[in-house]
Amino acid sequence: MSTTTSTDHHVKTLGVLGAGQMGGGIAQVSAMAGLTVRVFDAFPGAIDKCKAVHAKSLAKLVEKGKLSQEAATAASGRISFVNTLDALTGCDWLVEAVIEDVKIKKDLLSKLAAMYPDESVVLATNTSSISITDLATAAGKTAHRVVGMHFFNPVPLMQLVEVIPAMQTTPQVIDRTIALATAMGKTPLRANDRAGFISNRVLMPMINEAFYAWMEGVAEPEAIDGIMKLGCNFPMGPLRLADFIGLDTCCHIMNVLADGLNNDRYRPCPLLKQLVTAGRLGDKTGRGVYAYPSK
Numbered sequence: 001m002s003t004t005t006s007t008d009h010h011v012k013t014l015g016v017l018g019a020g021q022m023g024g025g026i027a028q029v030s031a032m033a034g035l036t037v038r039v040f041d042a043f044p045g046a047i048d049k050c051k052a053v054h055a056k057s058l059a060k061l062v063e064k065g066k067l068s069q070e071a072a073t074a075a076s077g078r079i080s081f082v083n084t085l086d087a088l089t090g091c092d093w094l095v096e097a098v099i100e101d102v103k104i105k106k107d108l109l110s111k112l113a114a115m116y117p118d119e120s121v122v123l124a125t126n127t128s129s130i131s132i133t134d135l136a137t138a139a140g141k142t143a144h145r146v147v148g149m150h151f152f153n154p155v156p157l158m159q160l161v162e163v164i165p166a167m168q169t170t171p172q173v174i175d176r177t178i179a180l181a182t183a184m185g186k187t188p189l190r191a192n193d194r195a196g197f198i199s200n201r202v203l204m205p206m207i208n209e210a211f212y213a214w215m216e217g218v219a220e221p222e223a224i225d226g227i228m229k230l231g232c233n234f235p236m237g238p239l240r241l242a243d244f245i246g247l248d249t250c251c252h253i254m255n256v257l258a259d260g261l262n263n264d265r266y267r268p269c270p271l272l273k274q275l276v277t278a279g280r281l282g283d284k285t286g287r288g289v290y291a292y293p294s295k
């Protein structure tokens with residue numbers, strides 16, 4: 001169902017937890033949409049890296065004529081970085097984008113629920129696969145204000161925000177999430193809280209199948225990707241995309257699908273698992289299916 005709404009999101013100051021690829025991107029698009037943004041990360045190195053990524057990304061948007069220099073400077077000025085959770089006090093919406101670890105996410109969500117007794121403060125999660133209903137239980141009595149707000153990588157360029165209500169989420173929180181994503185210039189589309197939601201339920205088994213095709217000698221990676229690009233009009237082939245996402249993440253999501261849908265046909269392909277064991281995780285380690293010597 002396509003979803004736009006006139007409901008106001010009532011957000012002025014947005015808190016982002018995690019200054020990685022996704023948290024940094026969410027912070028940038030929020031600041032570009034005029035929100036004041038505070039970014040928290042537990043690791044100082046992540047904050048330095050995030051600042052550098054923002055500078056580069058905003059400069060690129062200016063260079064391409066998609067943003068004026070004034071708007072880029074103003075957006076950058078609206079983002080501040082903090083290294084304690086307490087320094088996030090005063091935000092009226094929070095998006096967590098820390099690593100895909102259910103224990104860490106639940107721990108943060110329960111701390112946030114305690115820090116923010118005002119139930120109008122929404123606790124959104126950018127998880128790509130963990131059950132929103134399960135994460136929401138960490139907010140105890142205020143589980144109804146937890147929602148999945150799934151952005152795509154790279155956030156400044158990708159249009160979609162997949163909106164996933166937990167079983168506990170109220171319709172009002174869903175409407176406000178849709179309104180906020182729209183105000184950020186994104187297109188929100190709803191999915192229900194089943195393993196992989198829609199995006200990874202459909203995408204990941206295709207990527208996994210591409211690894212099977214390679215393992216079984218149907219074709220080499222260049223041919224598999226070439227055929228899918230030209231034949232299906234994909235901007236990049238499934239194996240190249242797996243390197244971009246991270247082969248470890250692909251494996252993790254396949255296991256979430258297999259467990260959540262109770263079906264072993266979703267288990268990661270043995271070749272995919274073997275590459276991960278060998279440390280070939282994709283772009284981030286300089287080698288996955290393909291080699292990236294410059295990274």
Ligand SMILES: NC(=O)c1ccc[n+]([C@@H]2O[C@H](COP(=O)([O-])OP(=O)(O)OC[C@H]3O[C@@H](n4cnc5c(N)ncnc54)[C@H](O)[C@@H]3O)[C@@H](O)[C@H]2O)c1
Pocket residue numbers: 017018019020021022023040041042043046097098099100101104126127128129150151152153245
């Ligand atoms: N990479 C993608 O393509 C993609 C797409 C959509 C959603 N996601 C989801 O977004 C989330 C973040 O992914 P990412 O790719 O940005 O990962 P990342 O590794 O780039 O960033 C994660 C950040 O979390 C920080 N962190 C770890 N533990 C923390 C803690 N306890 N408190 C605060 N910060 C902590 C790390 O320092 C790091 O900066 C994950 O849930 C992931 O599944 C990723």
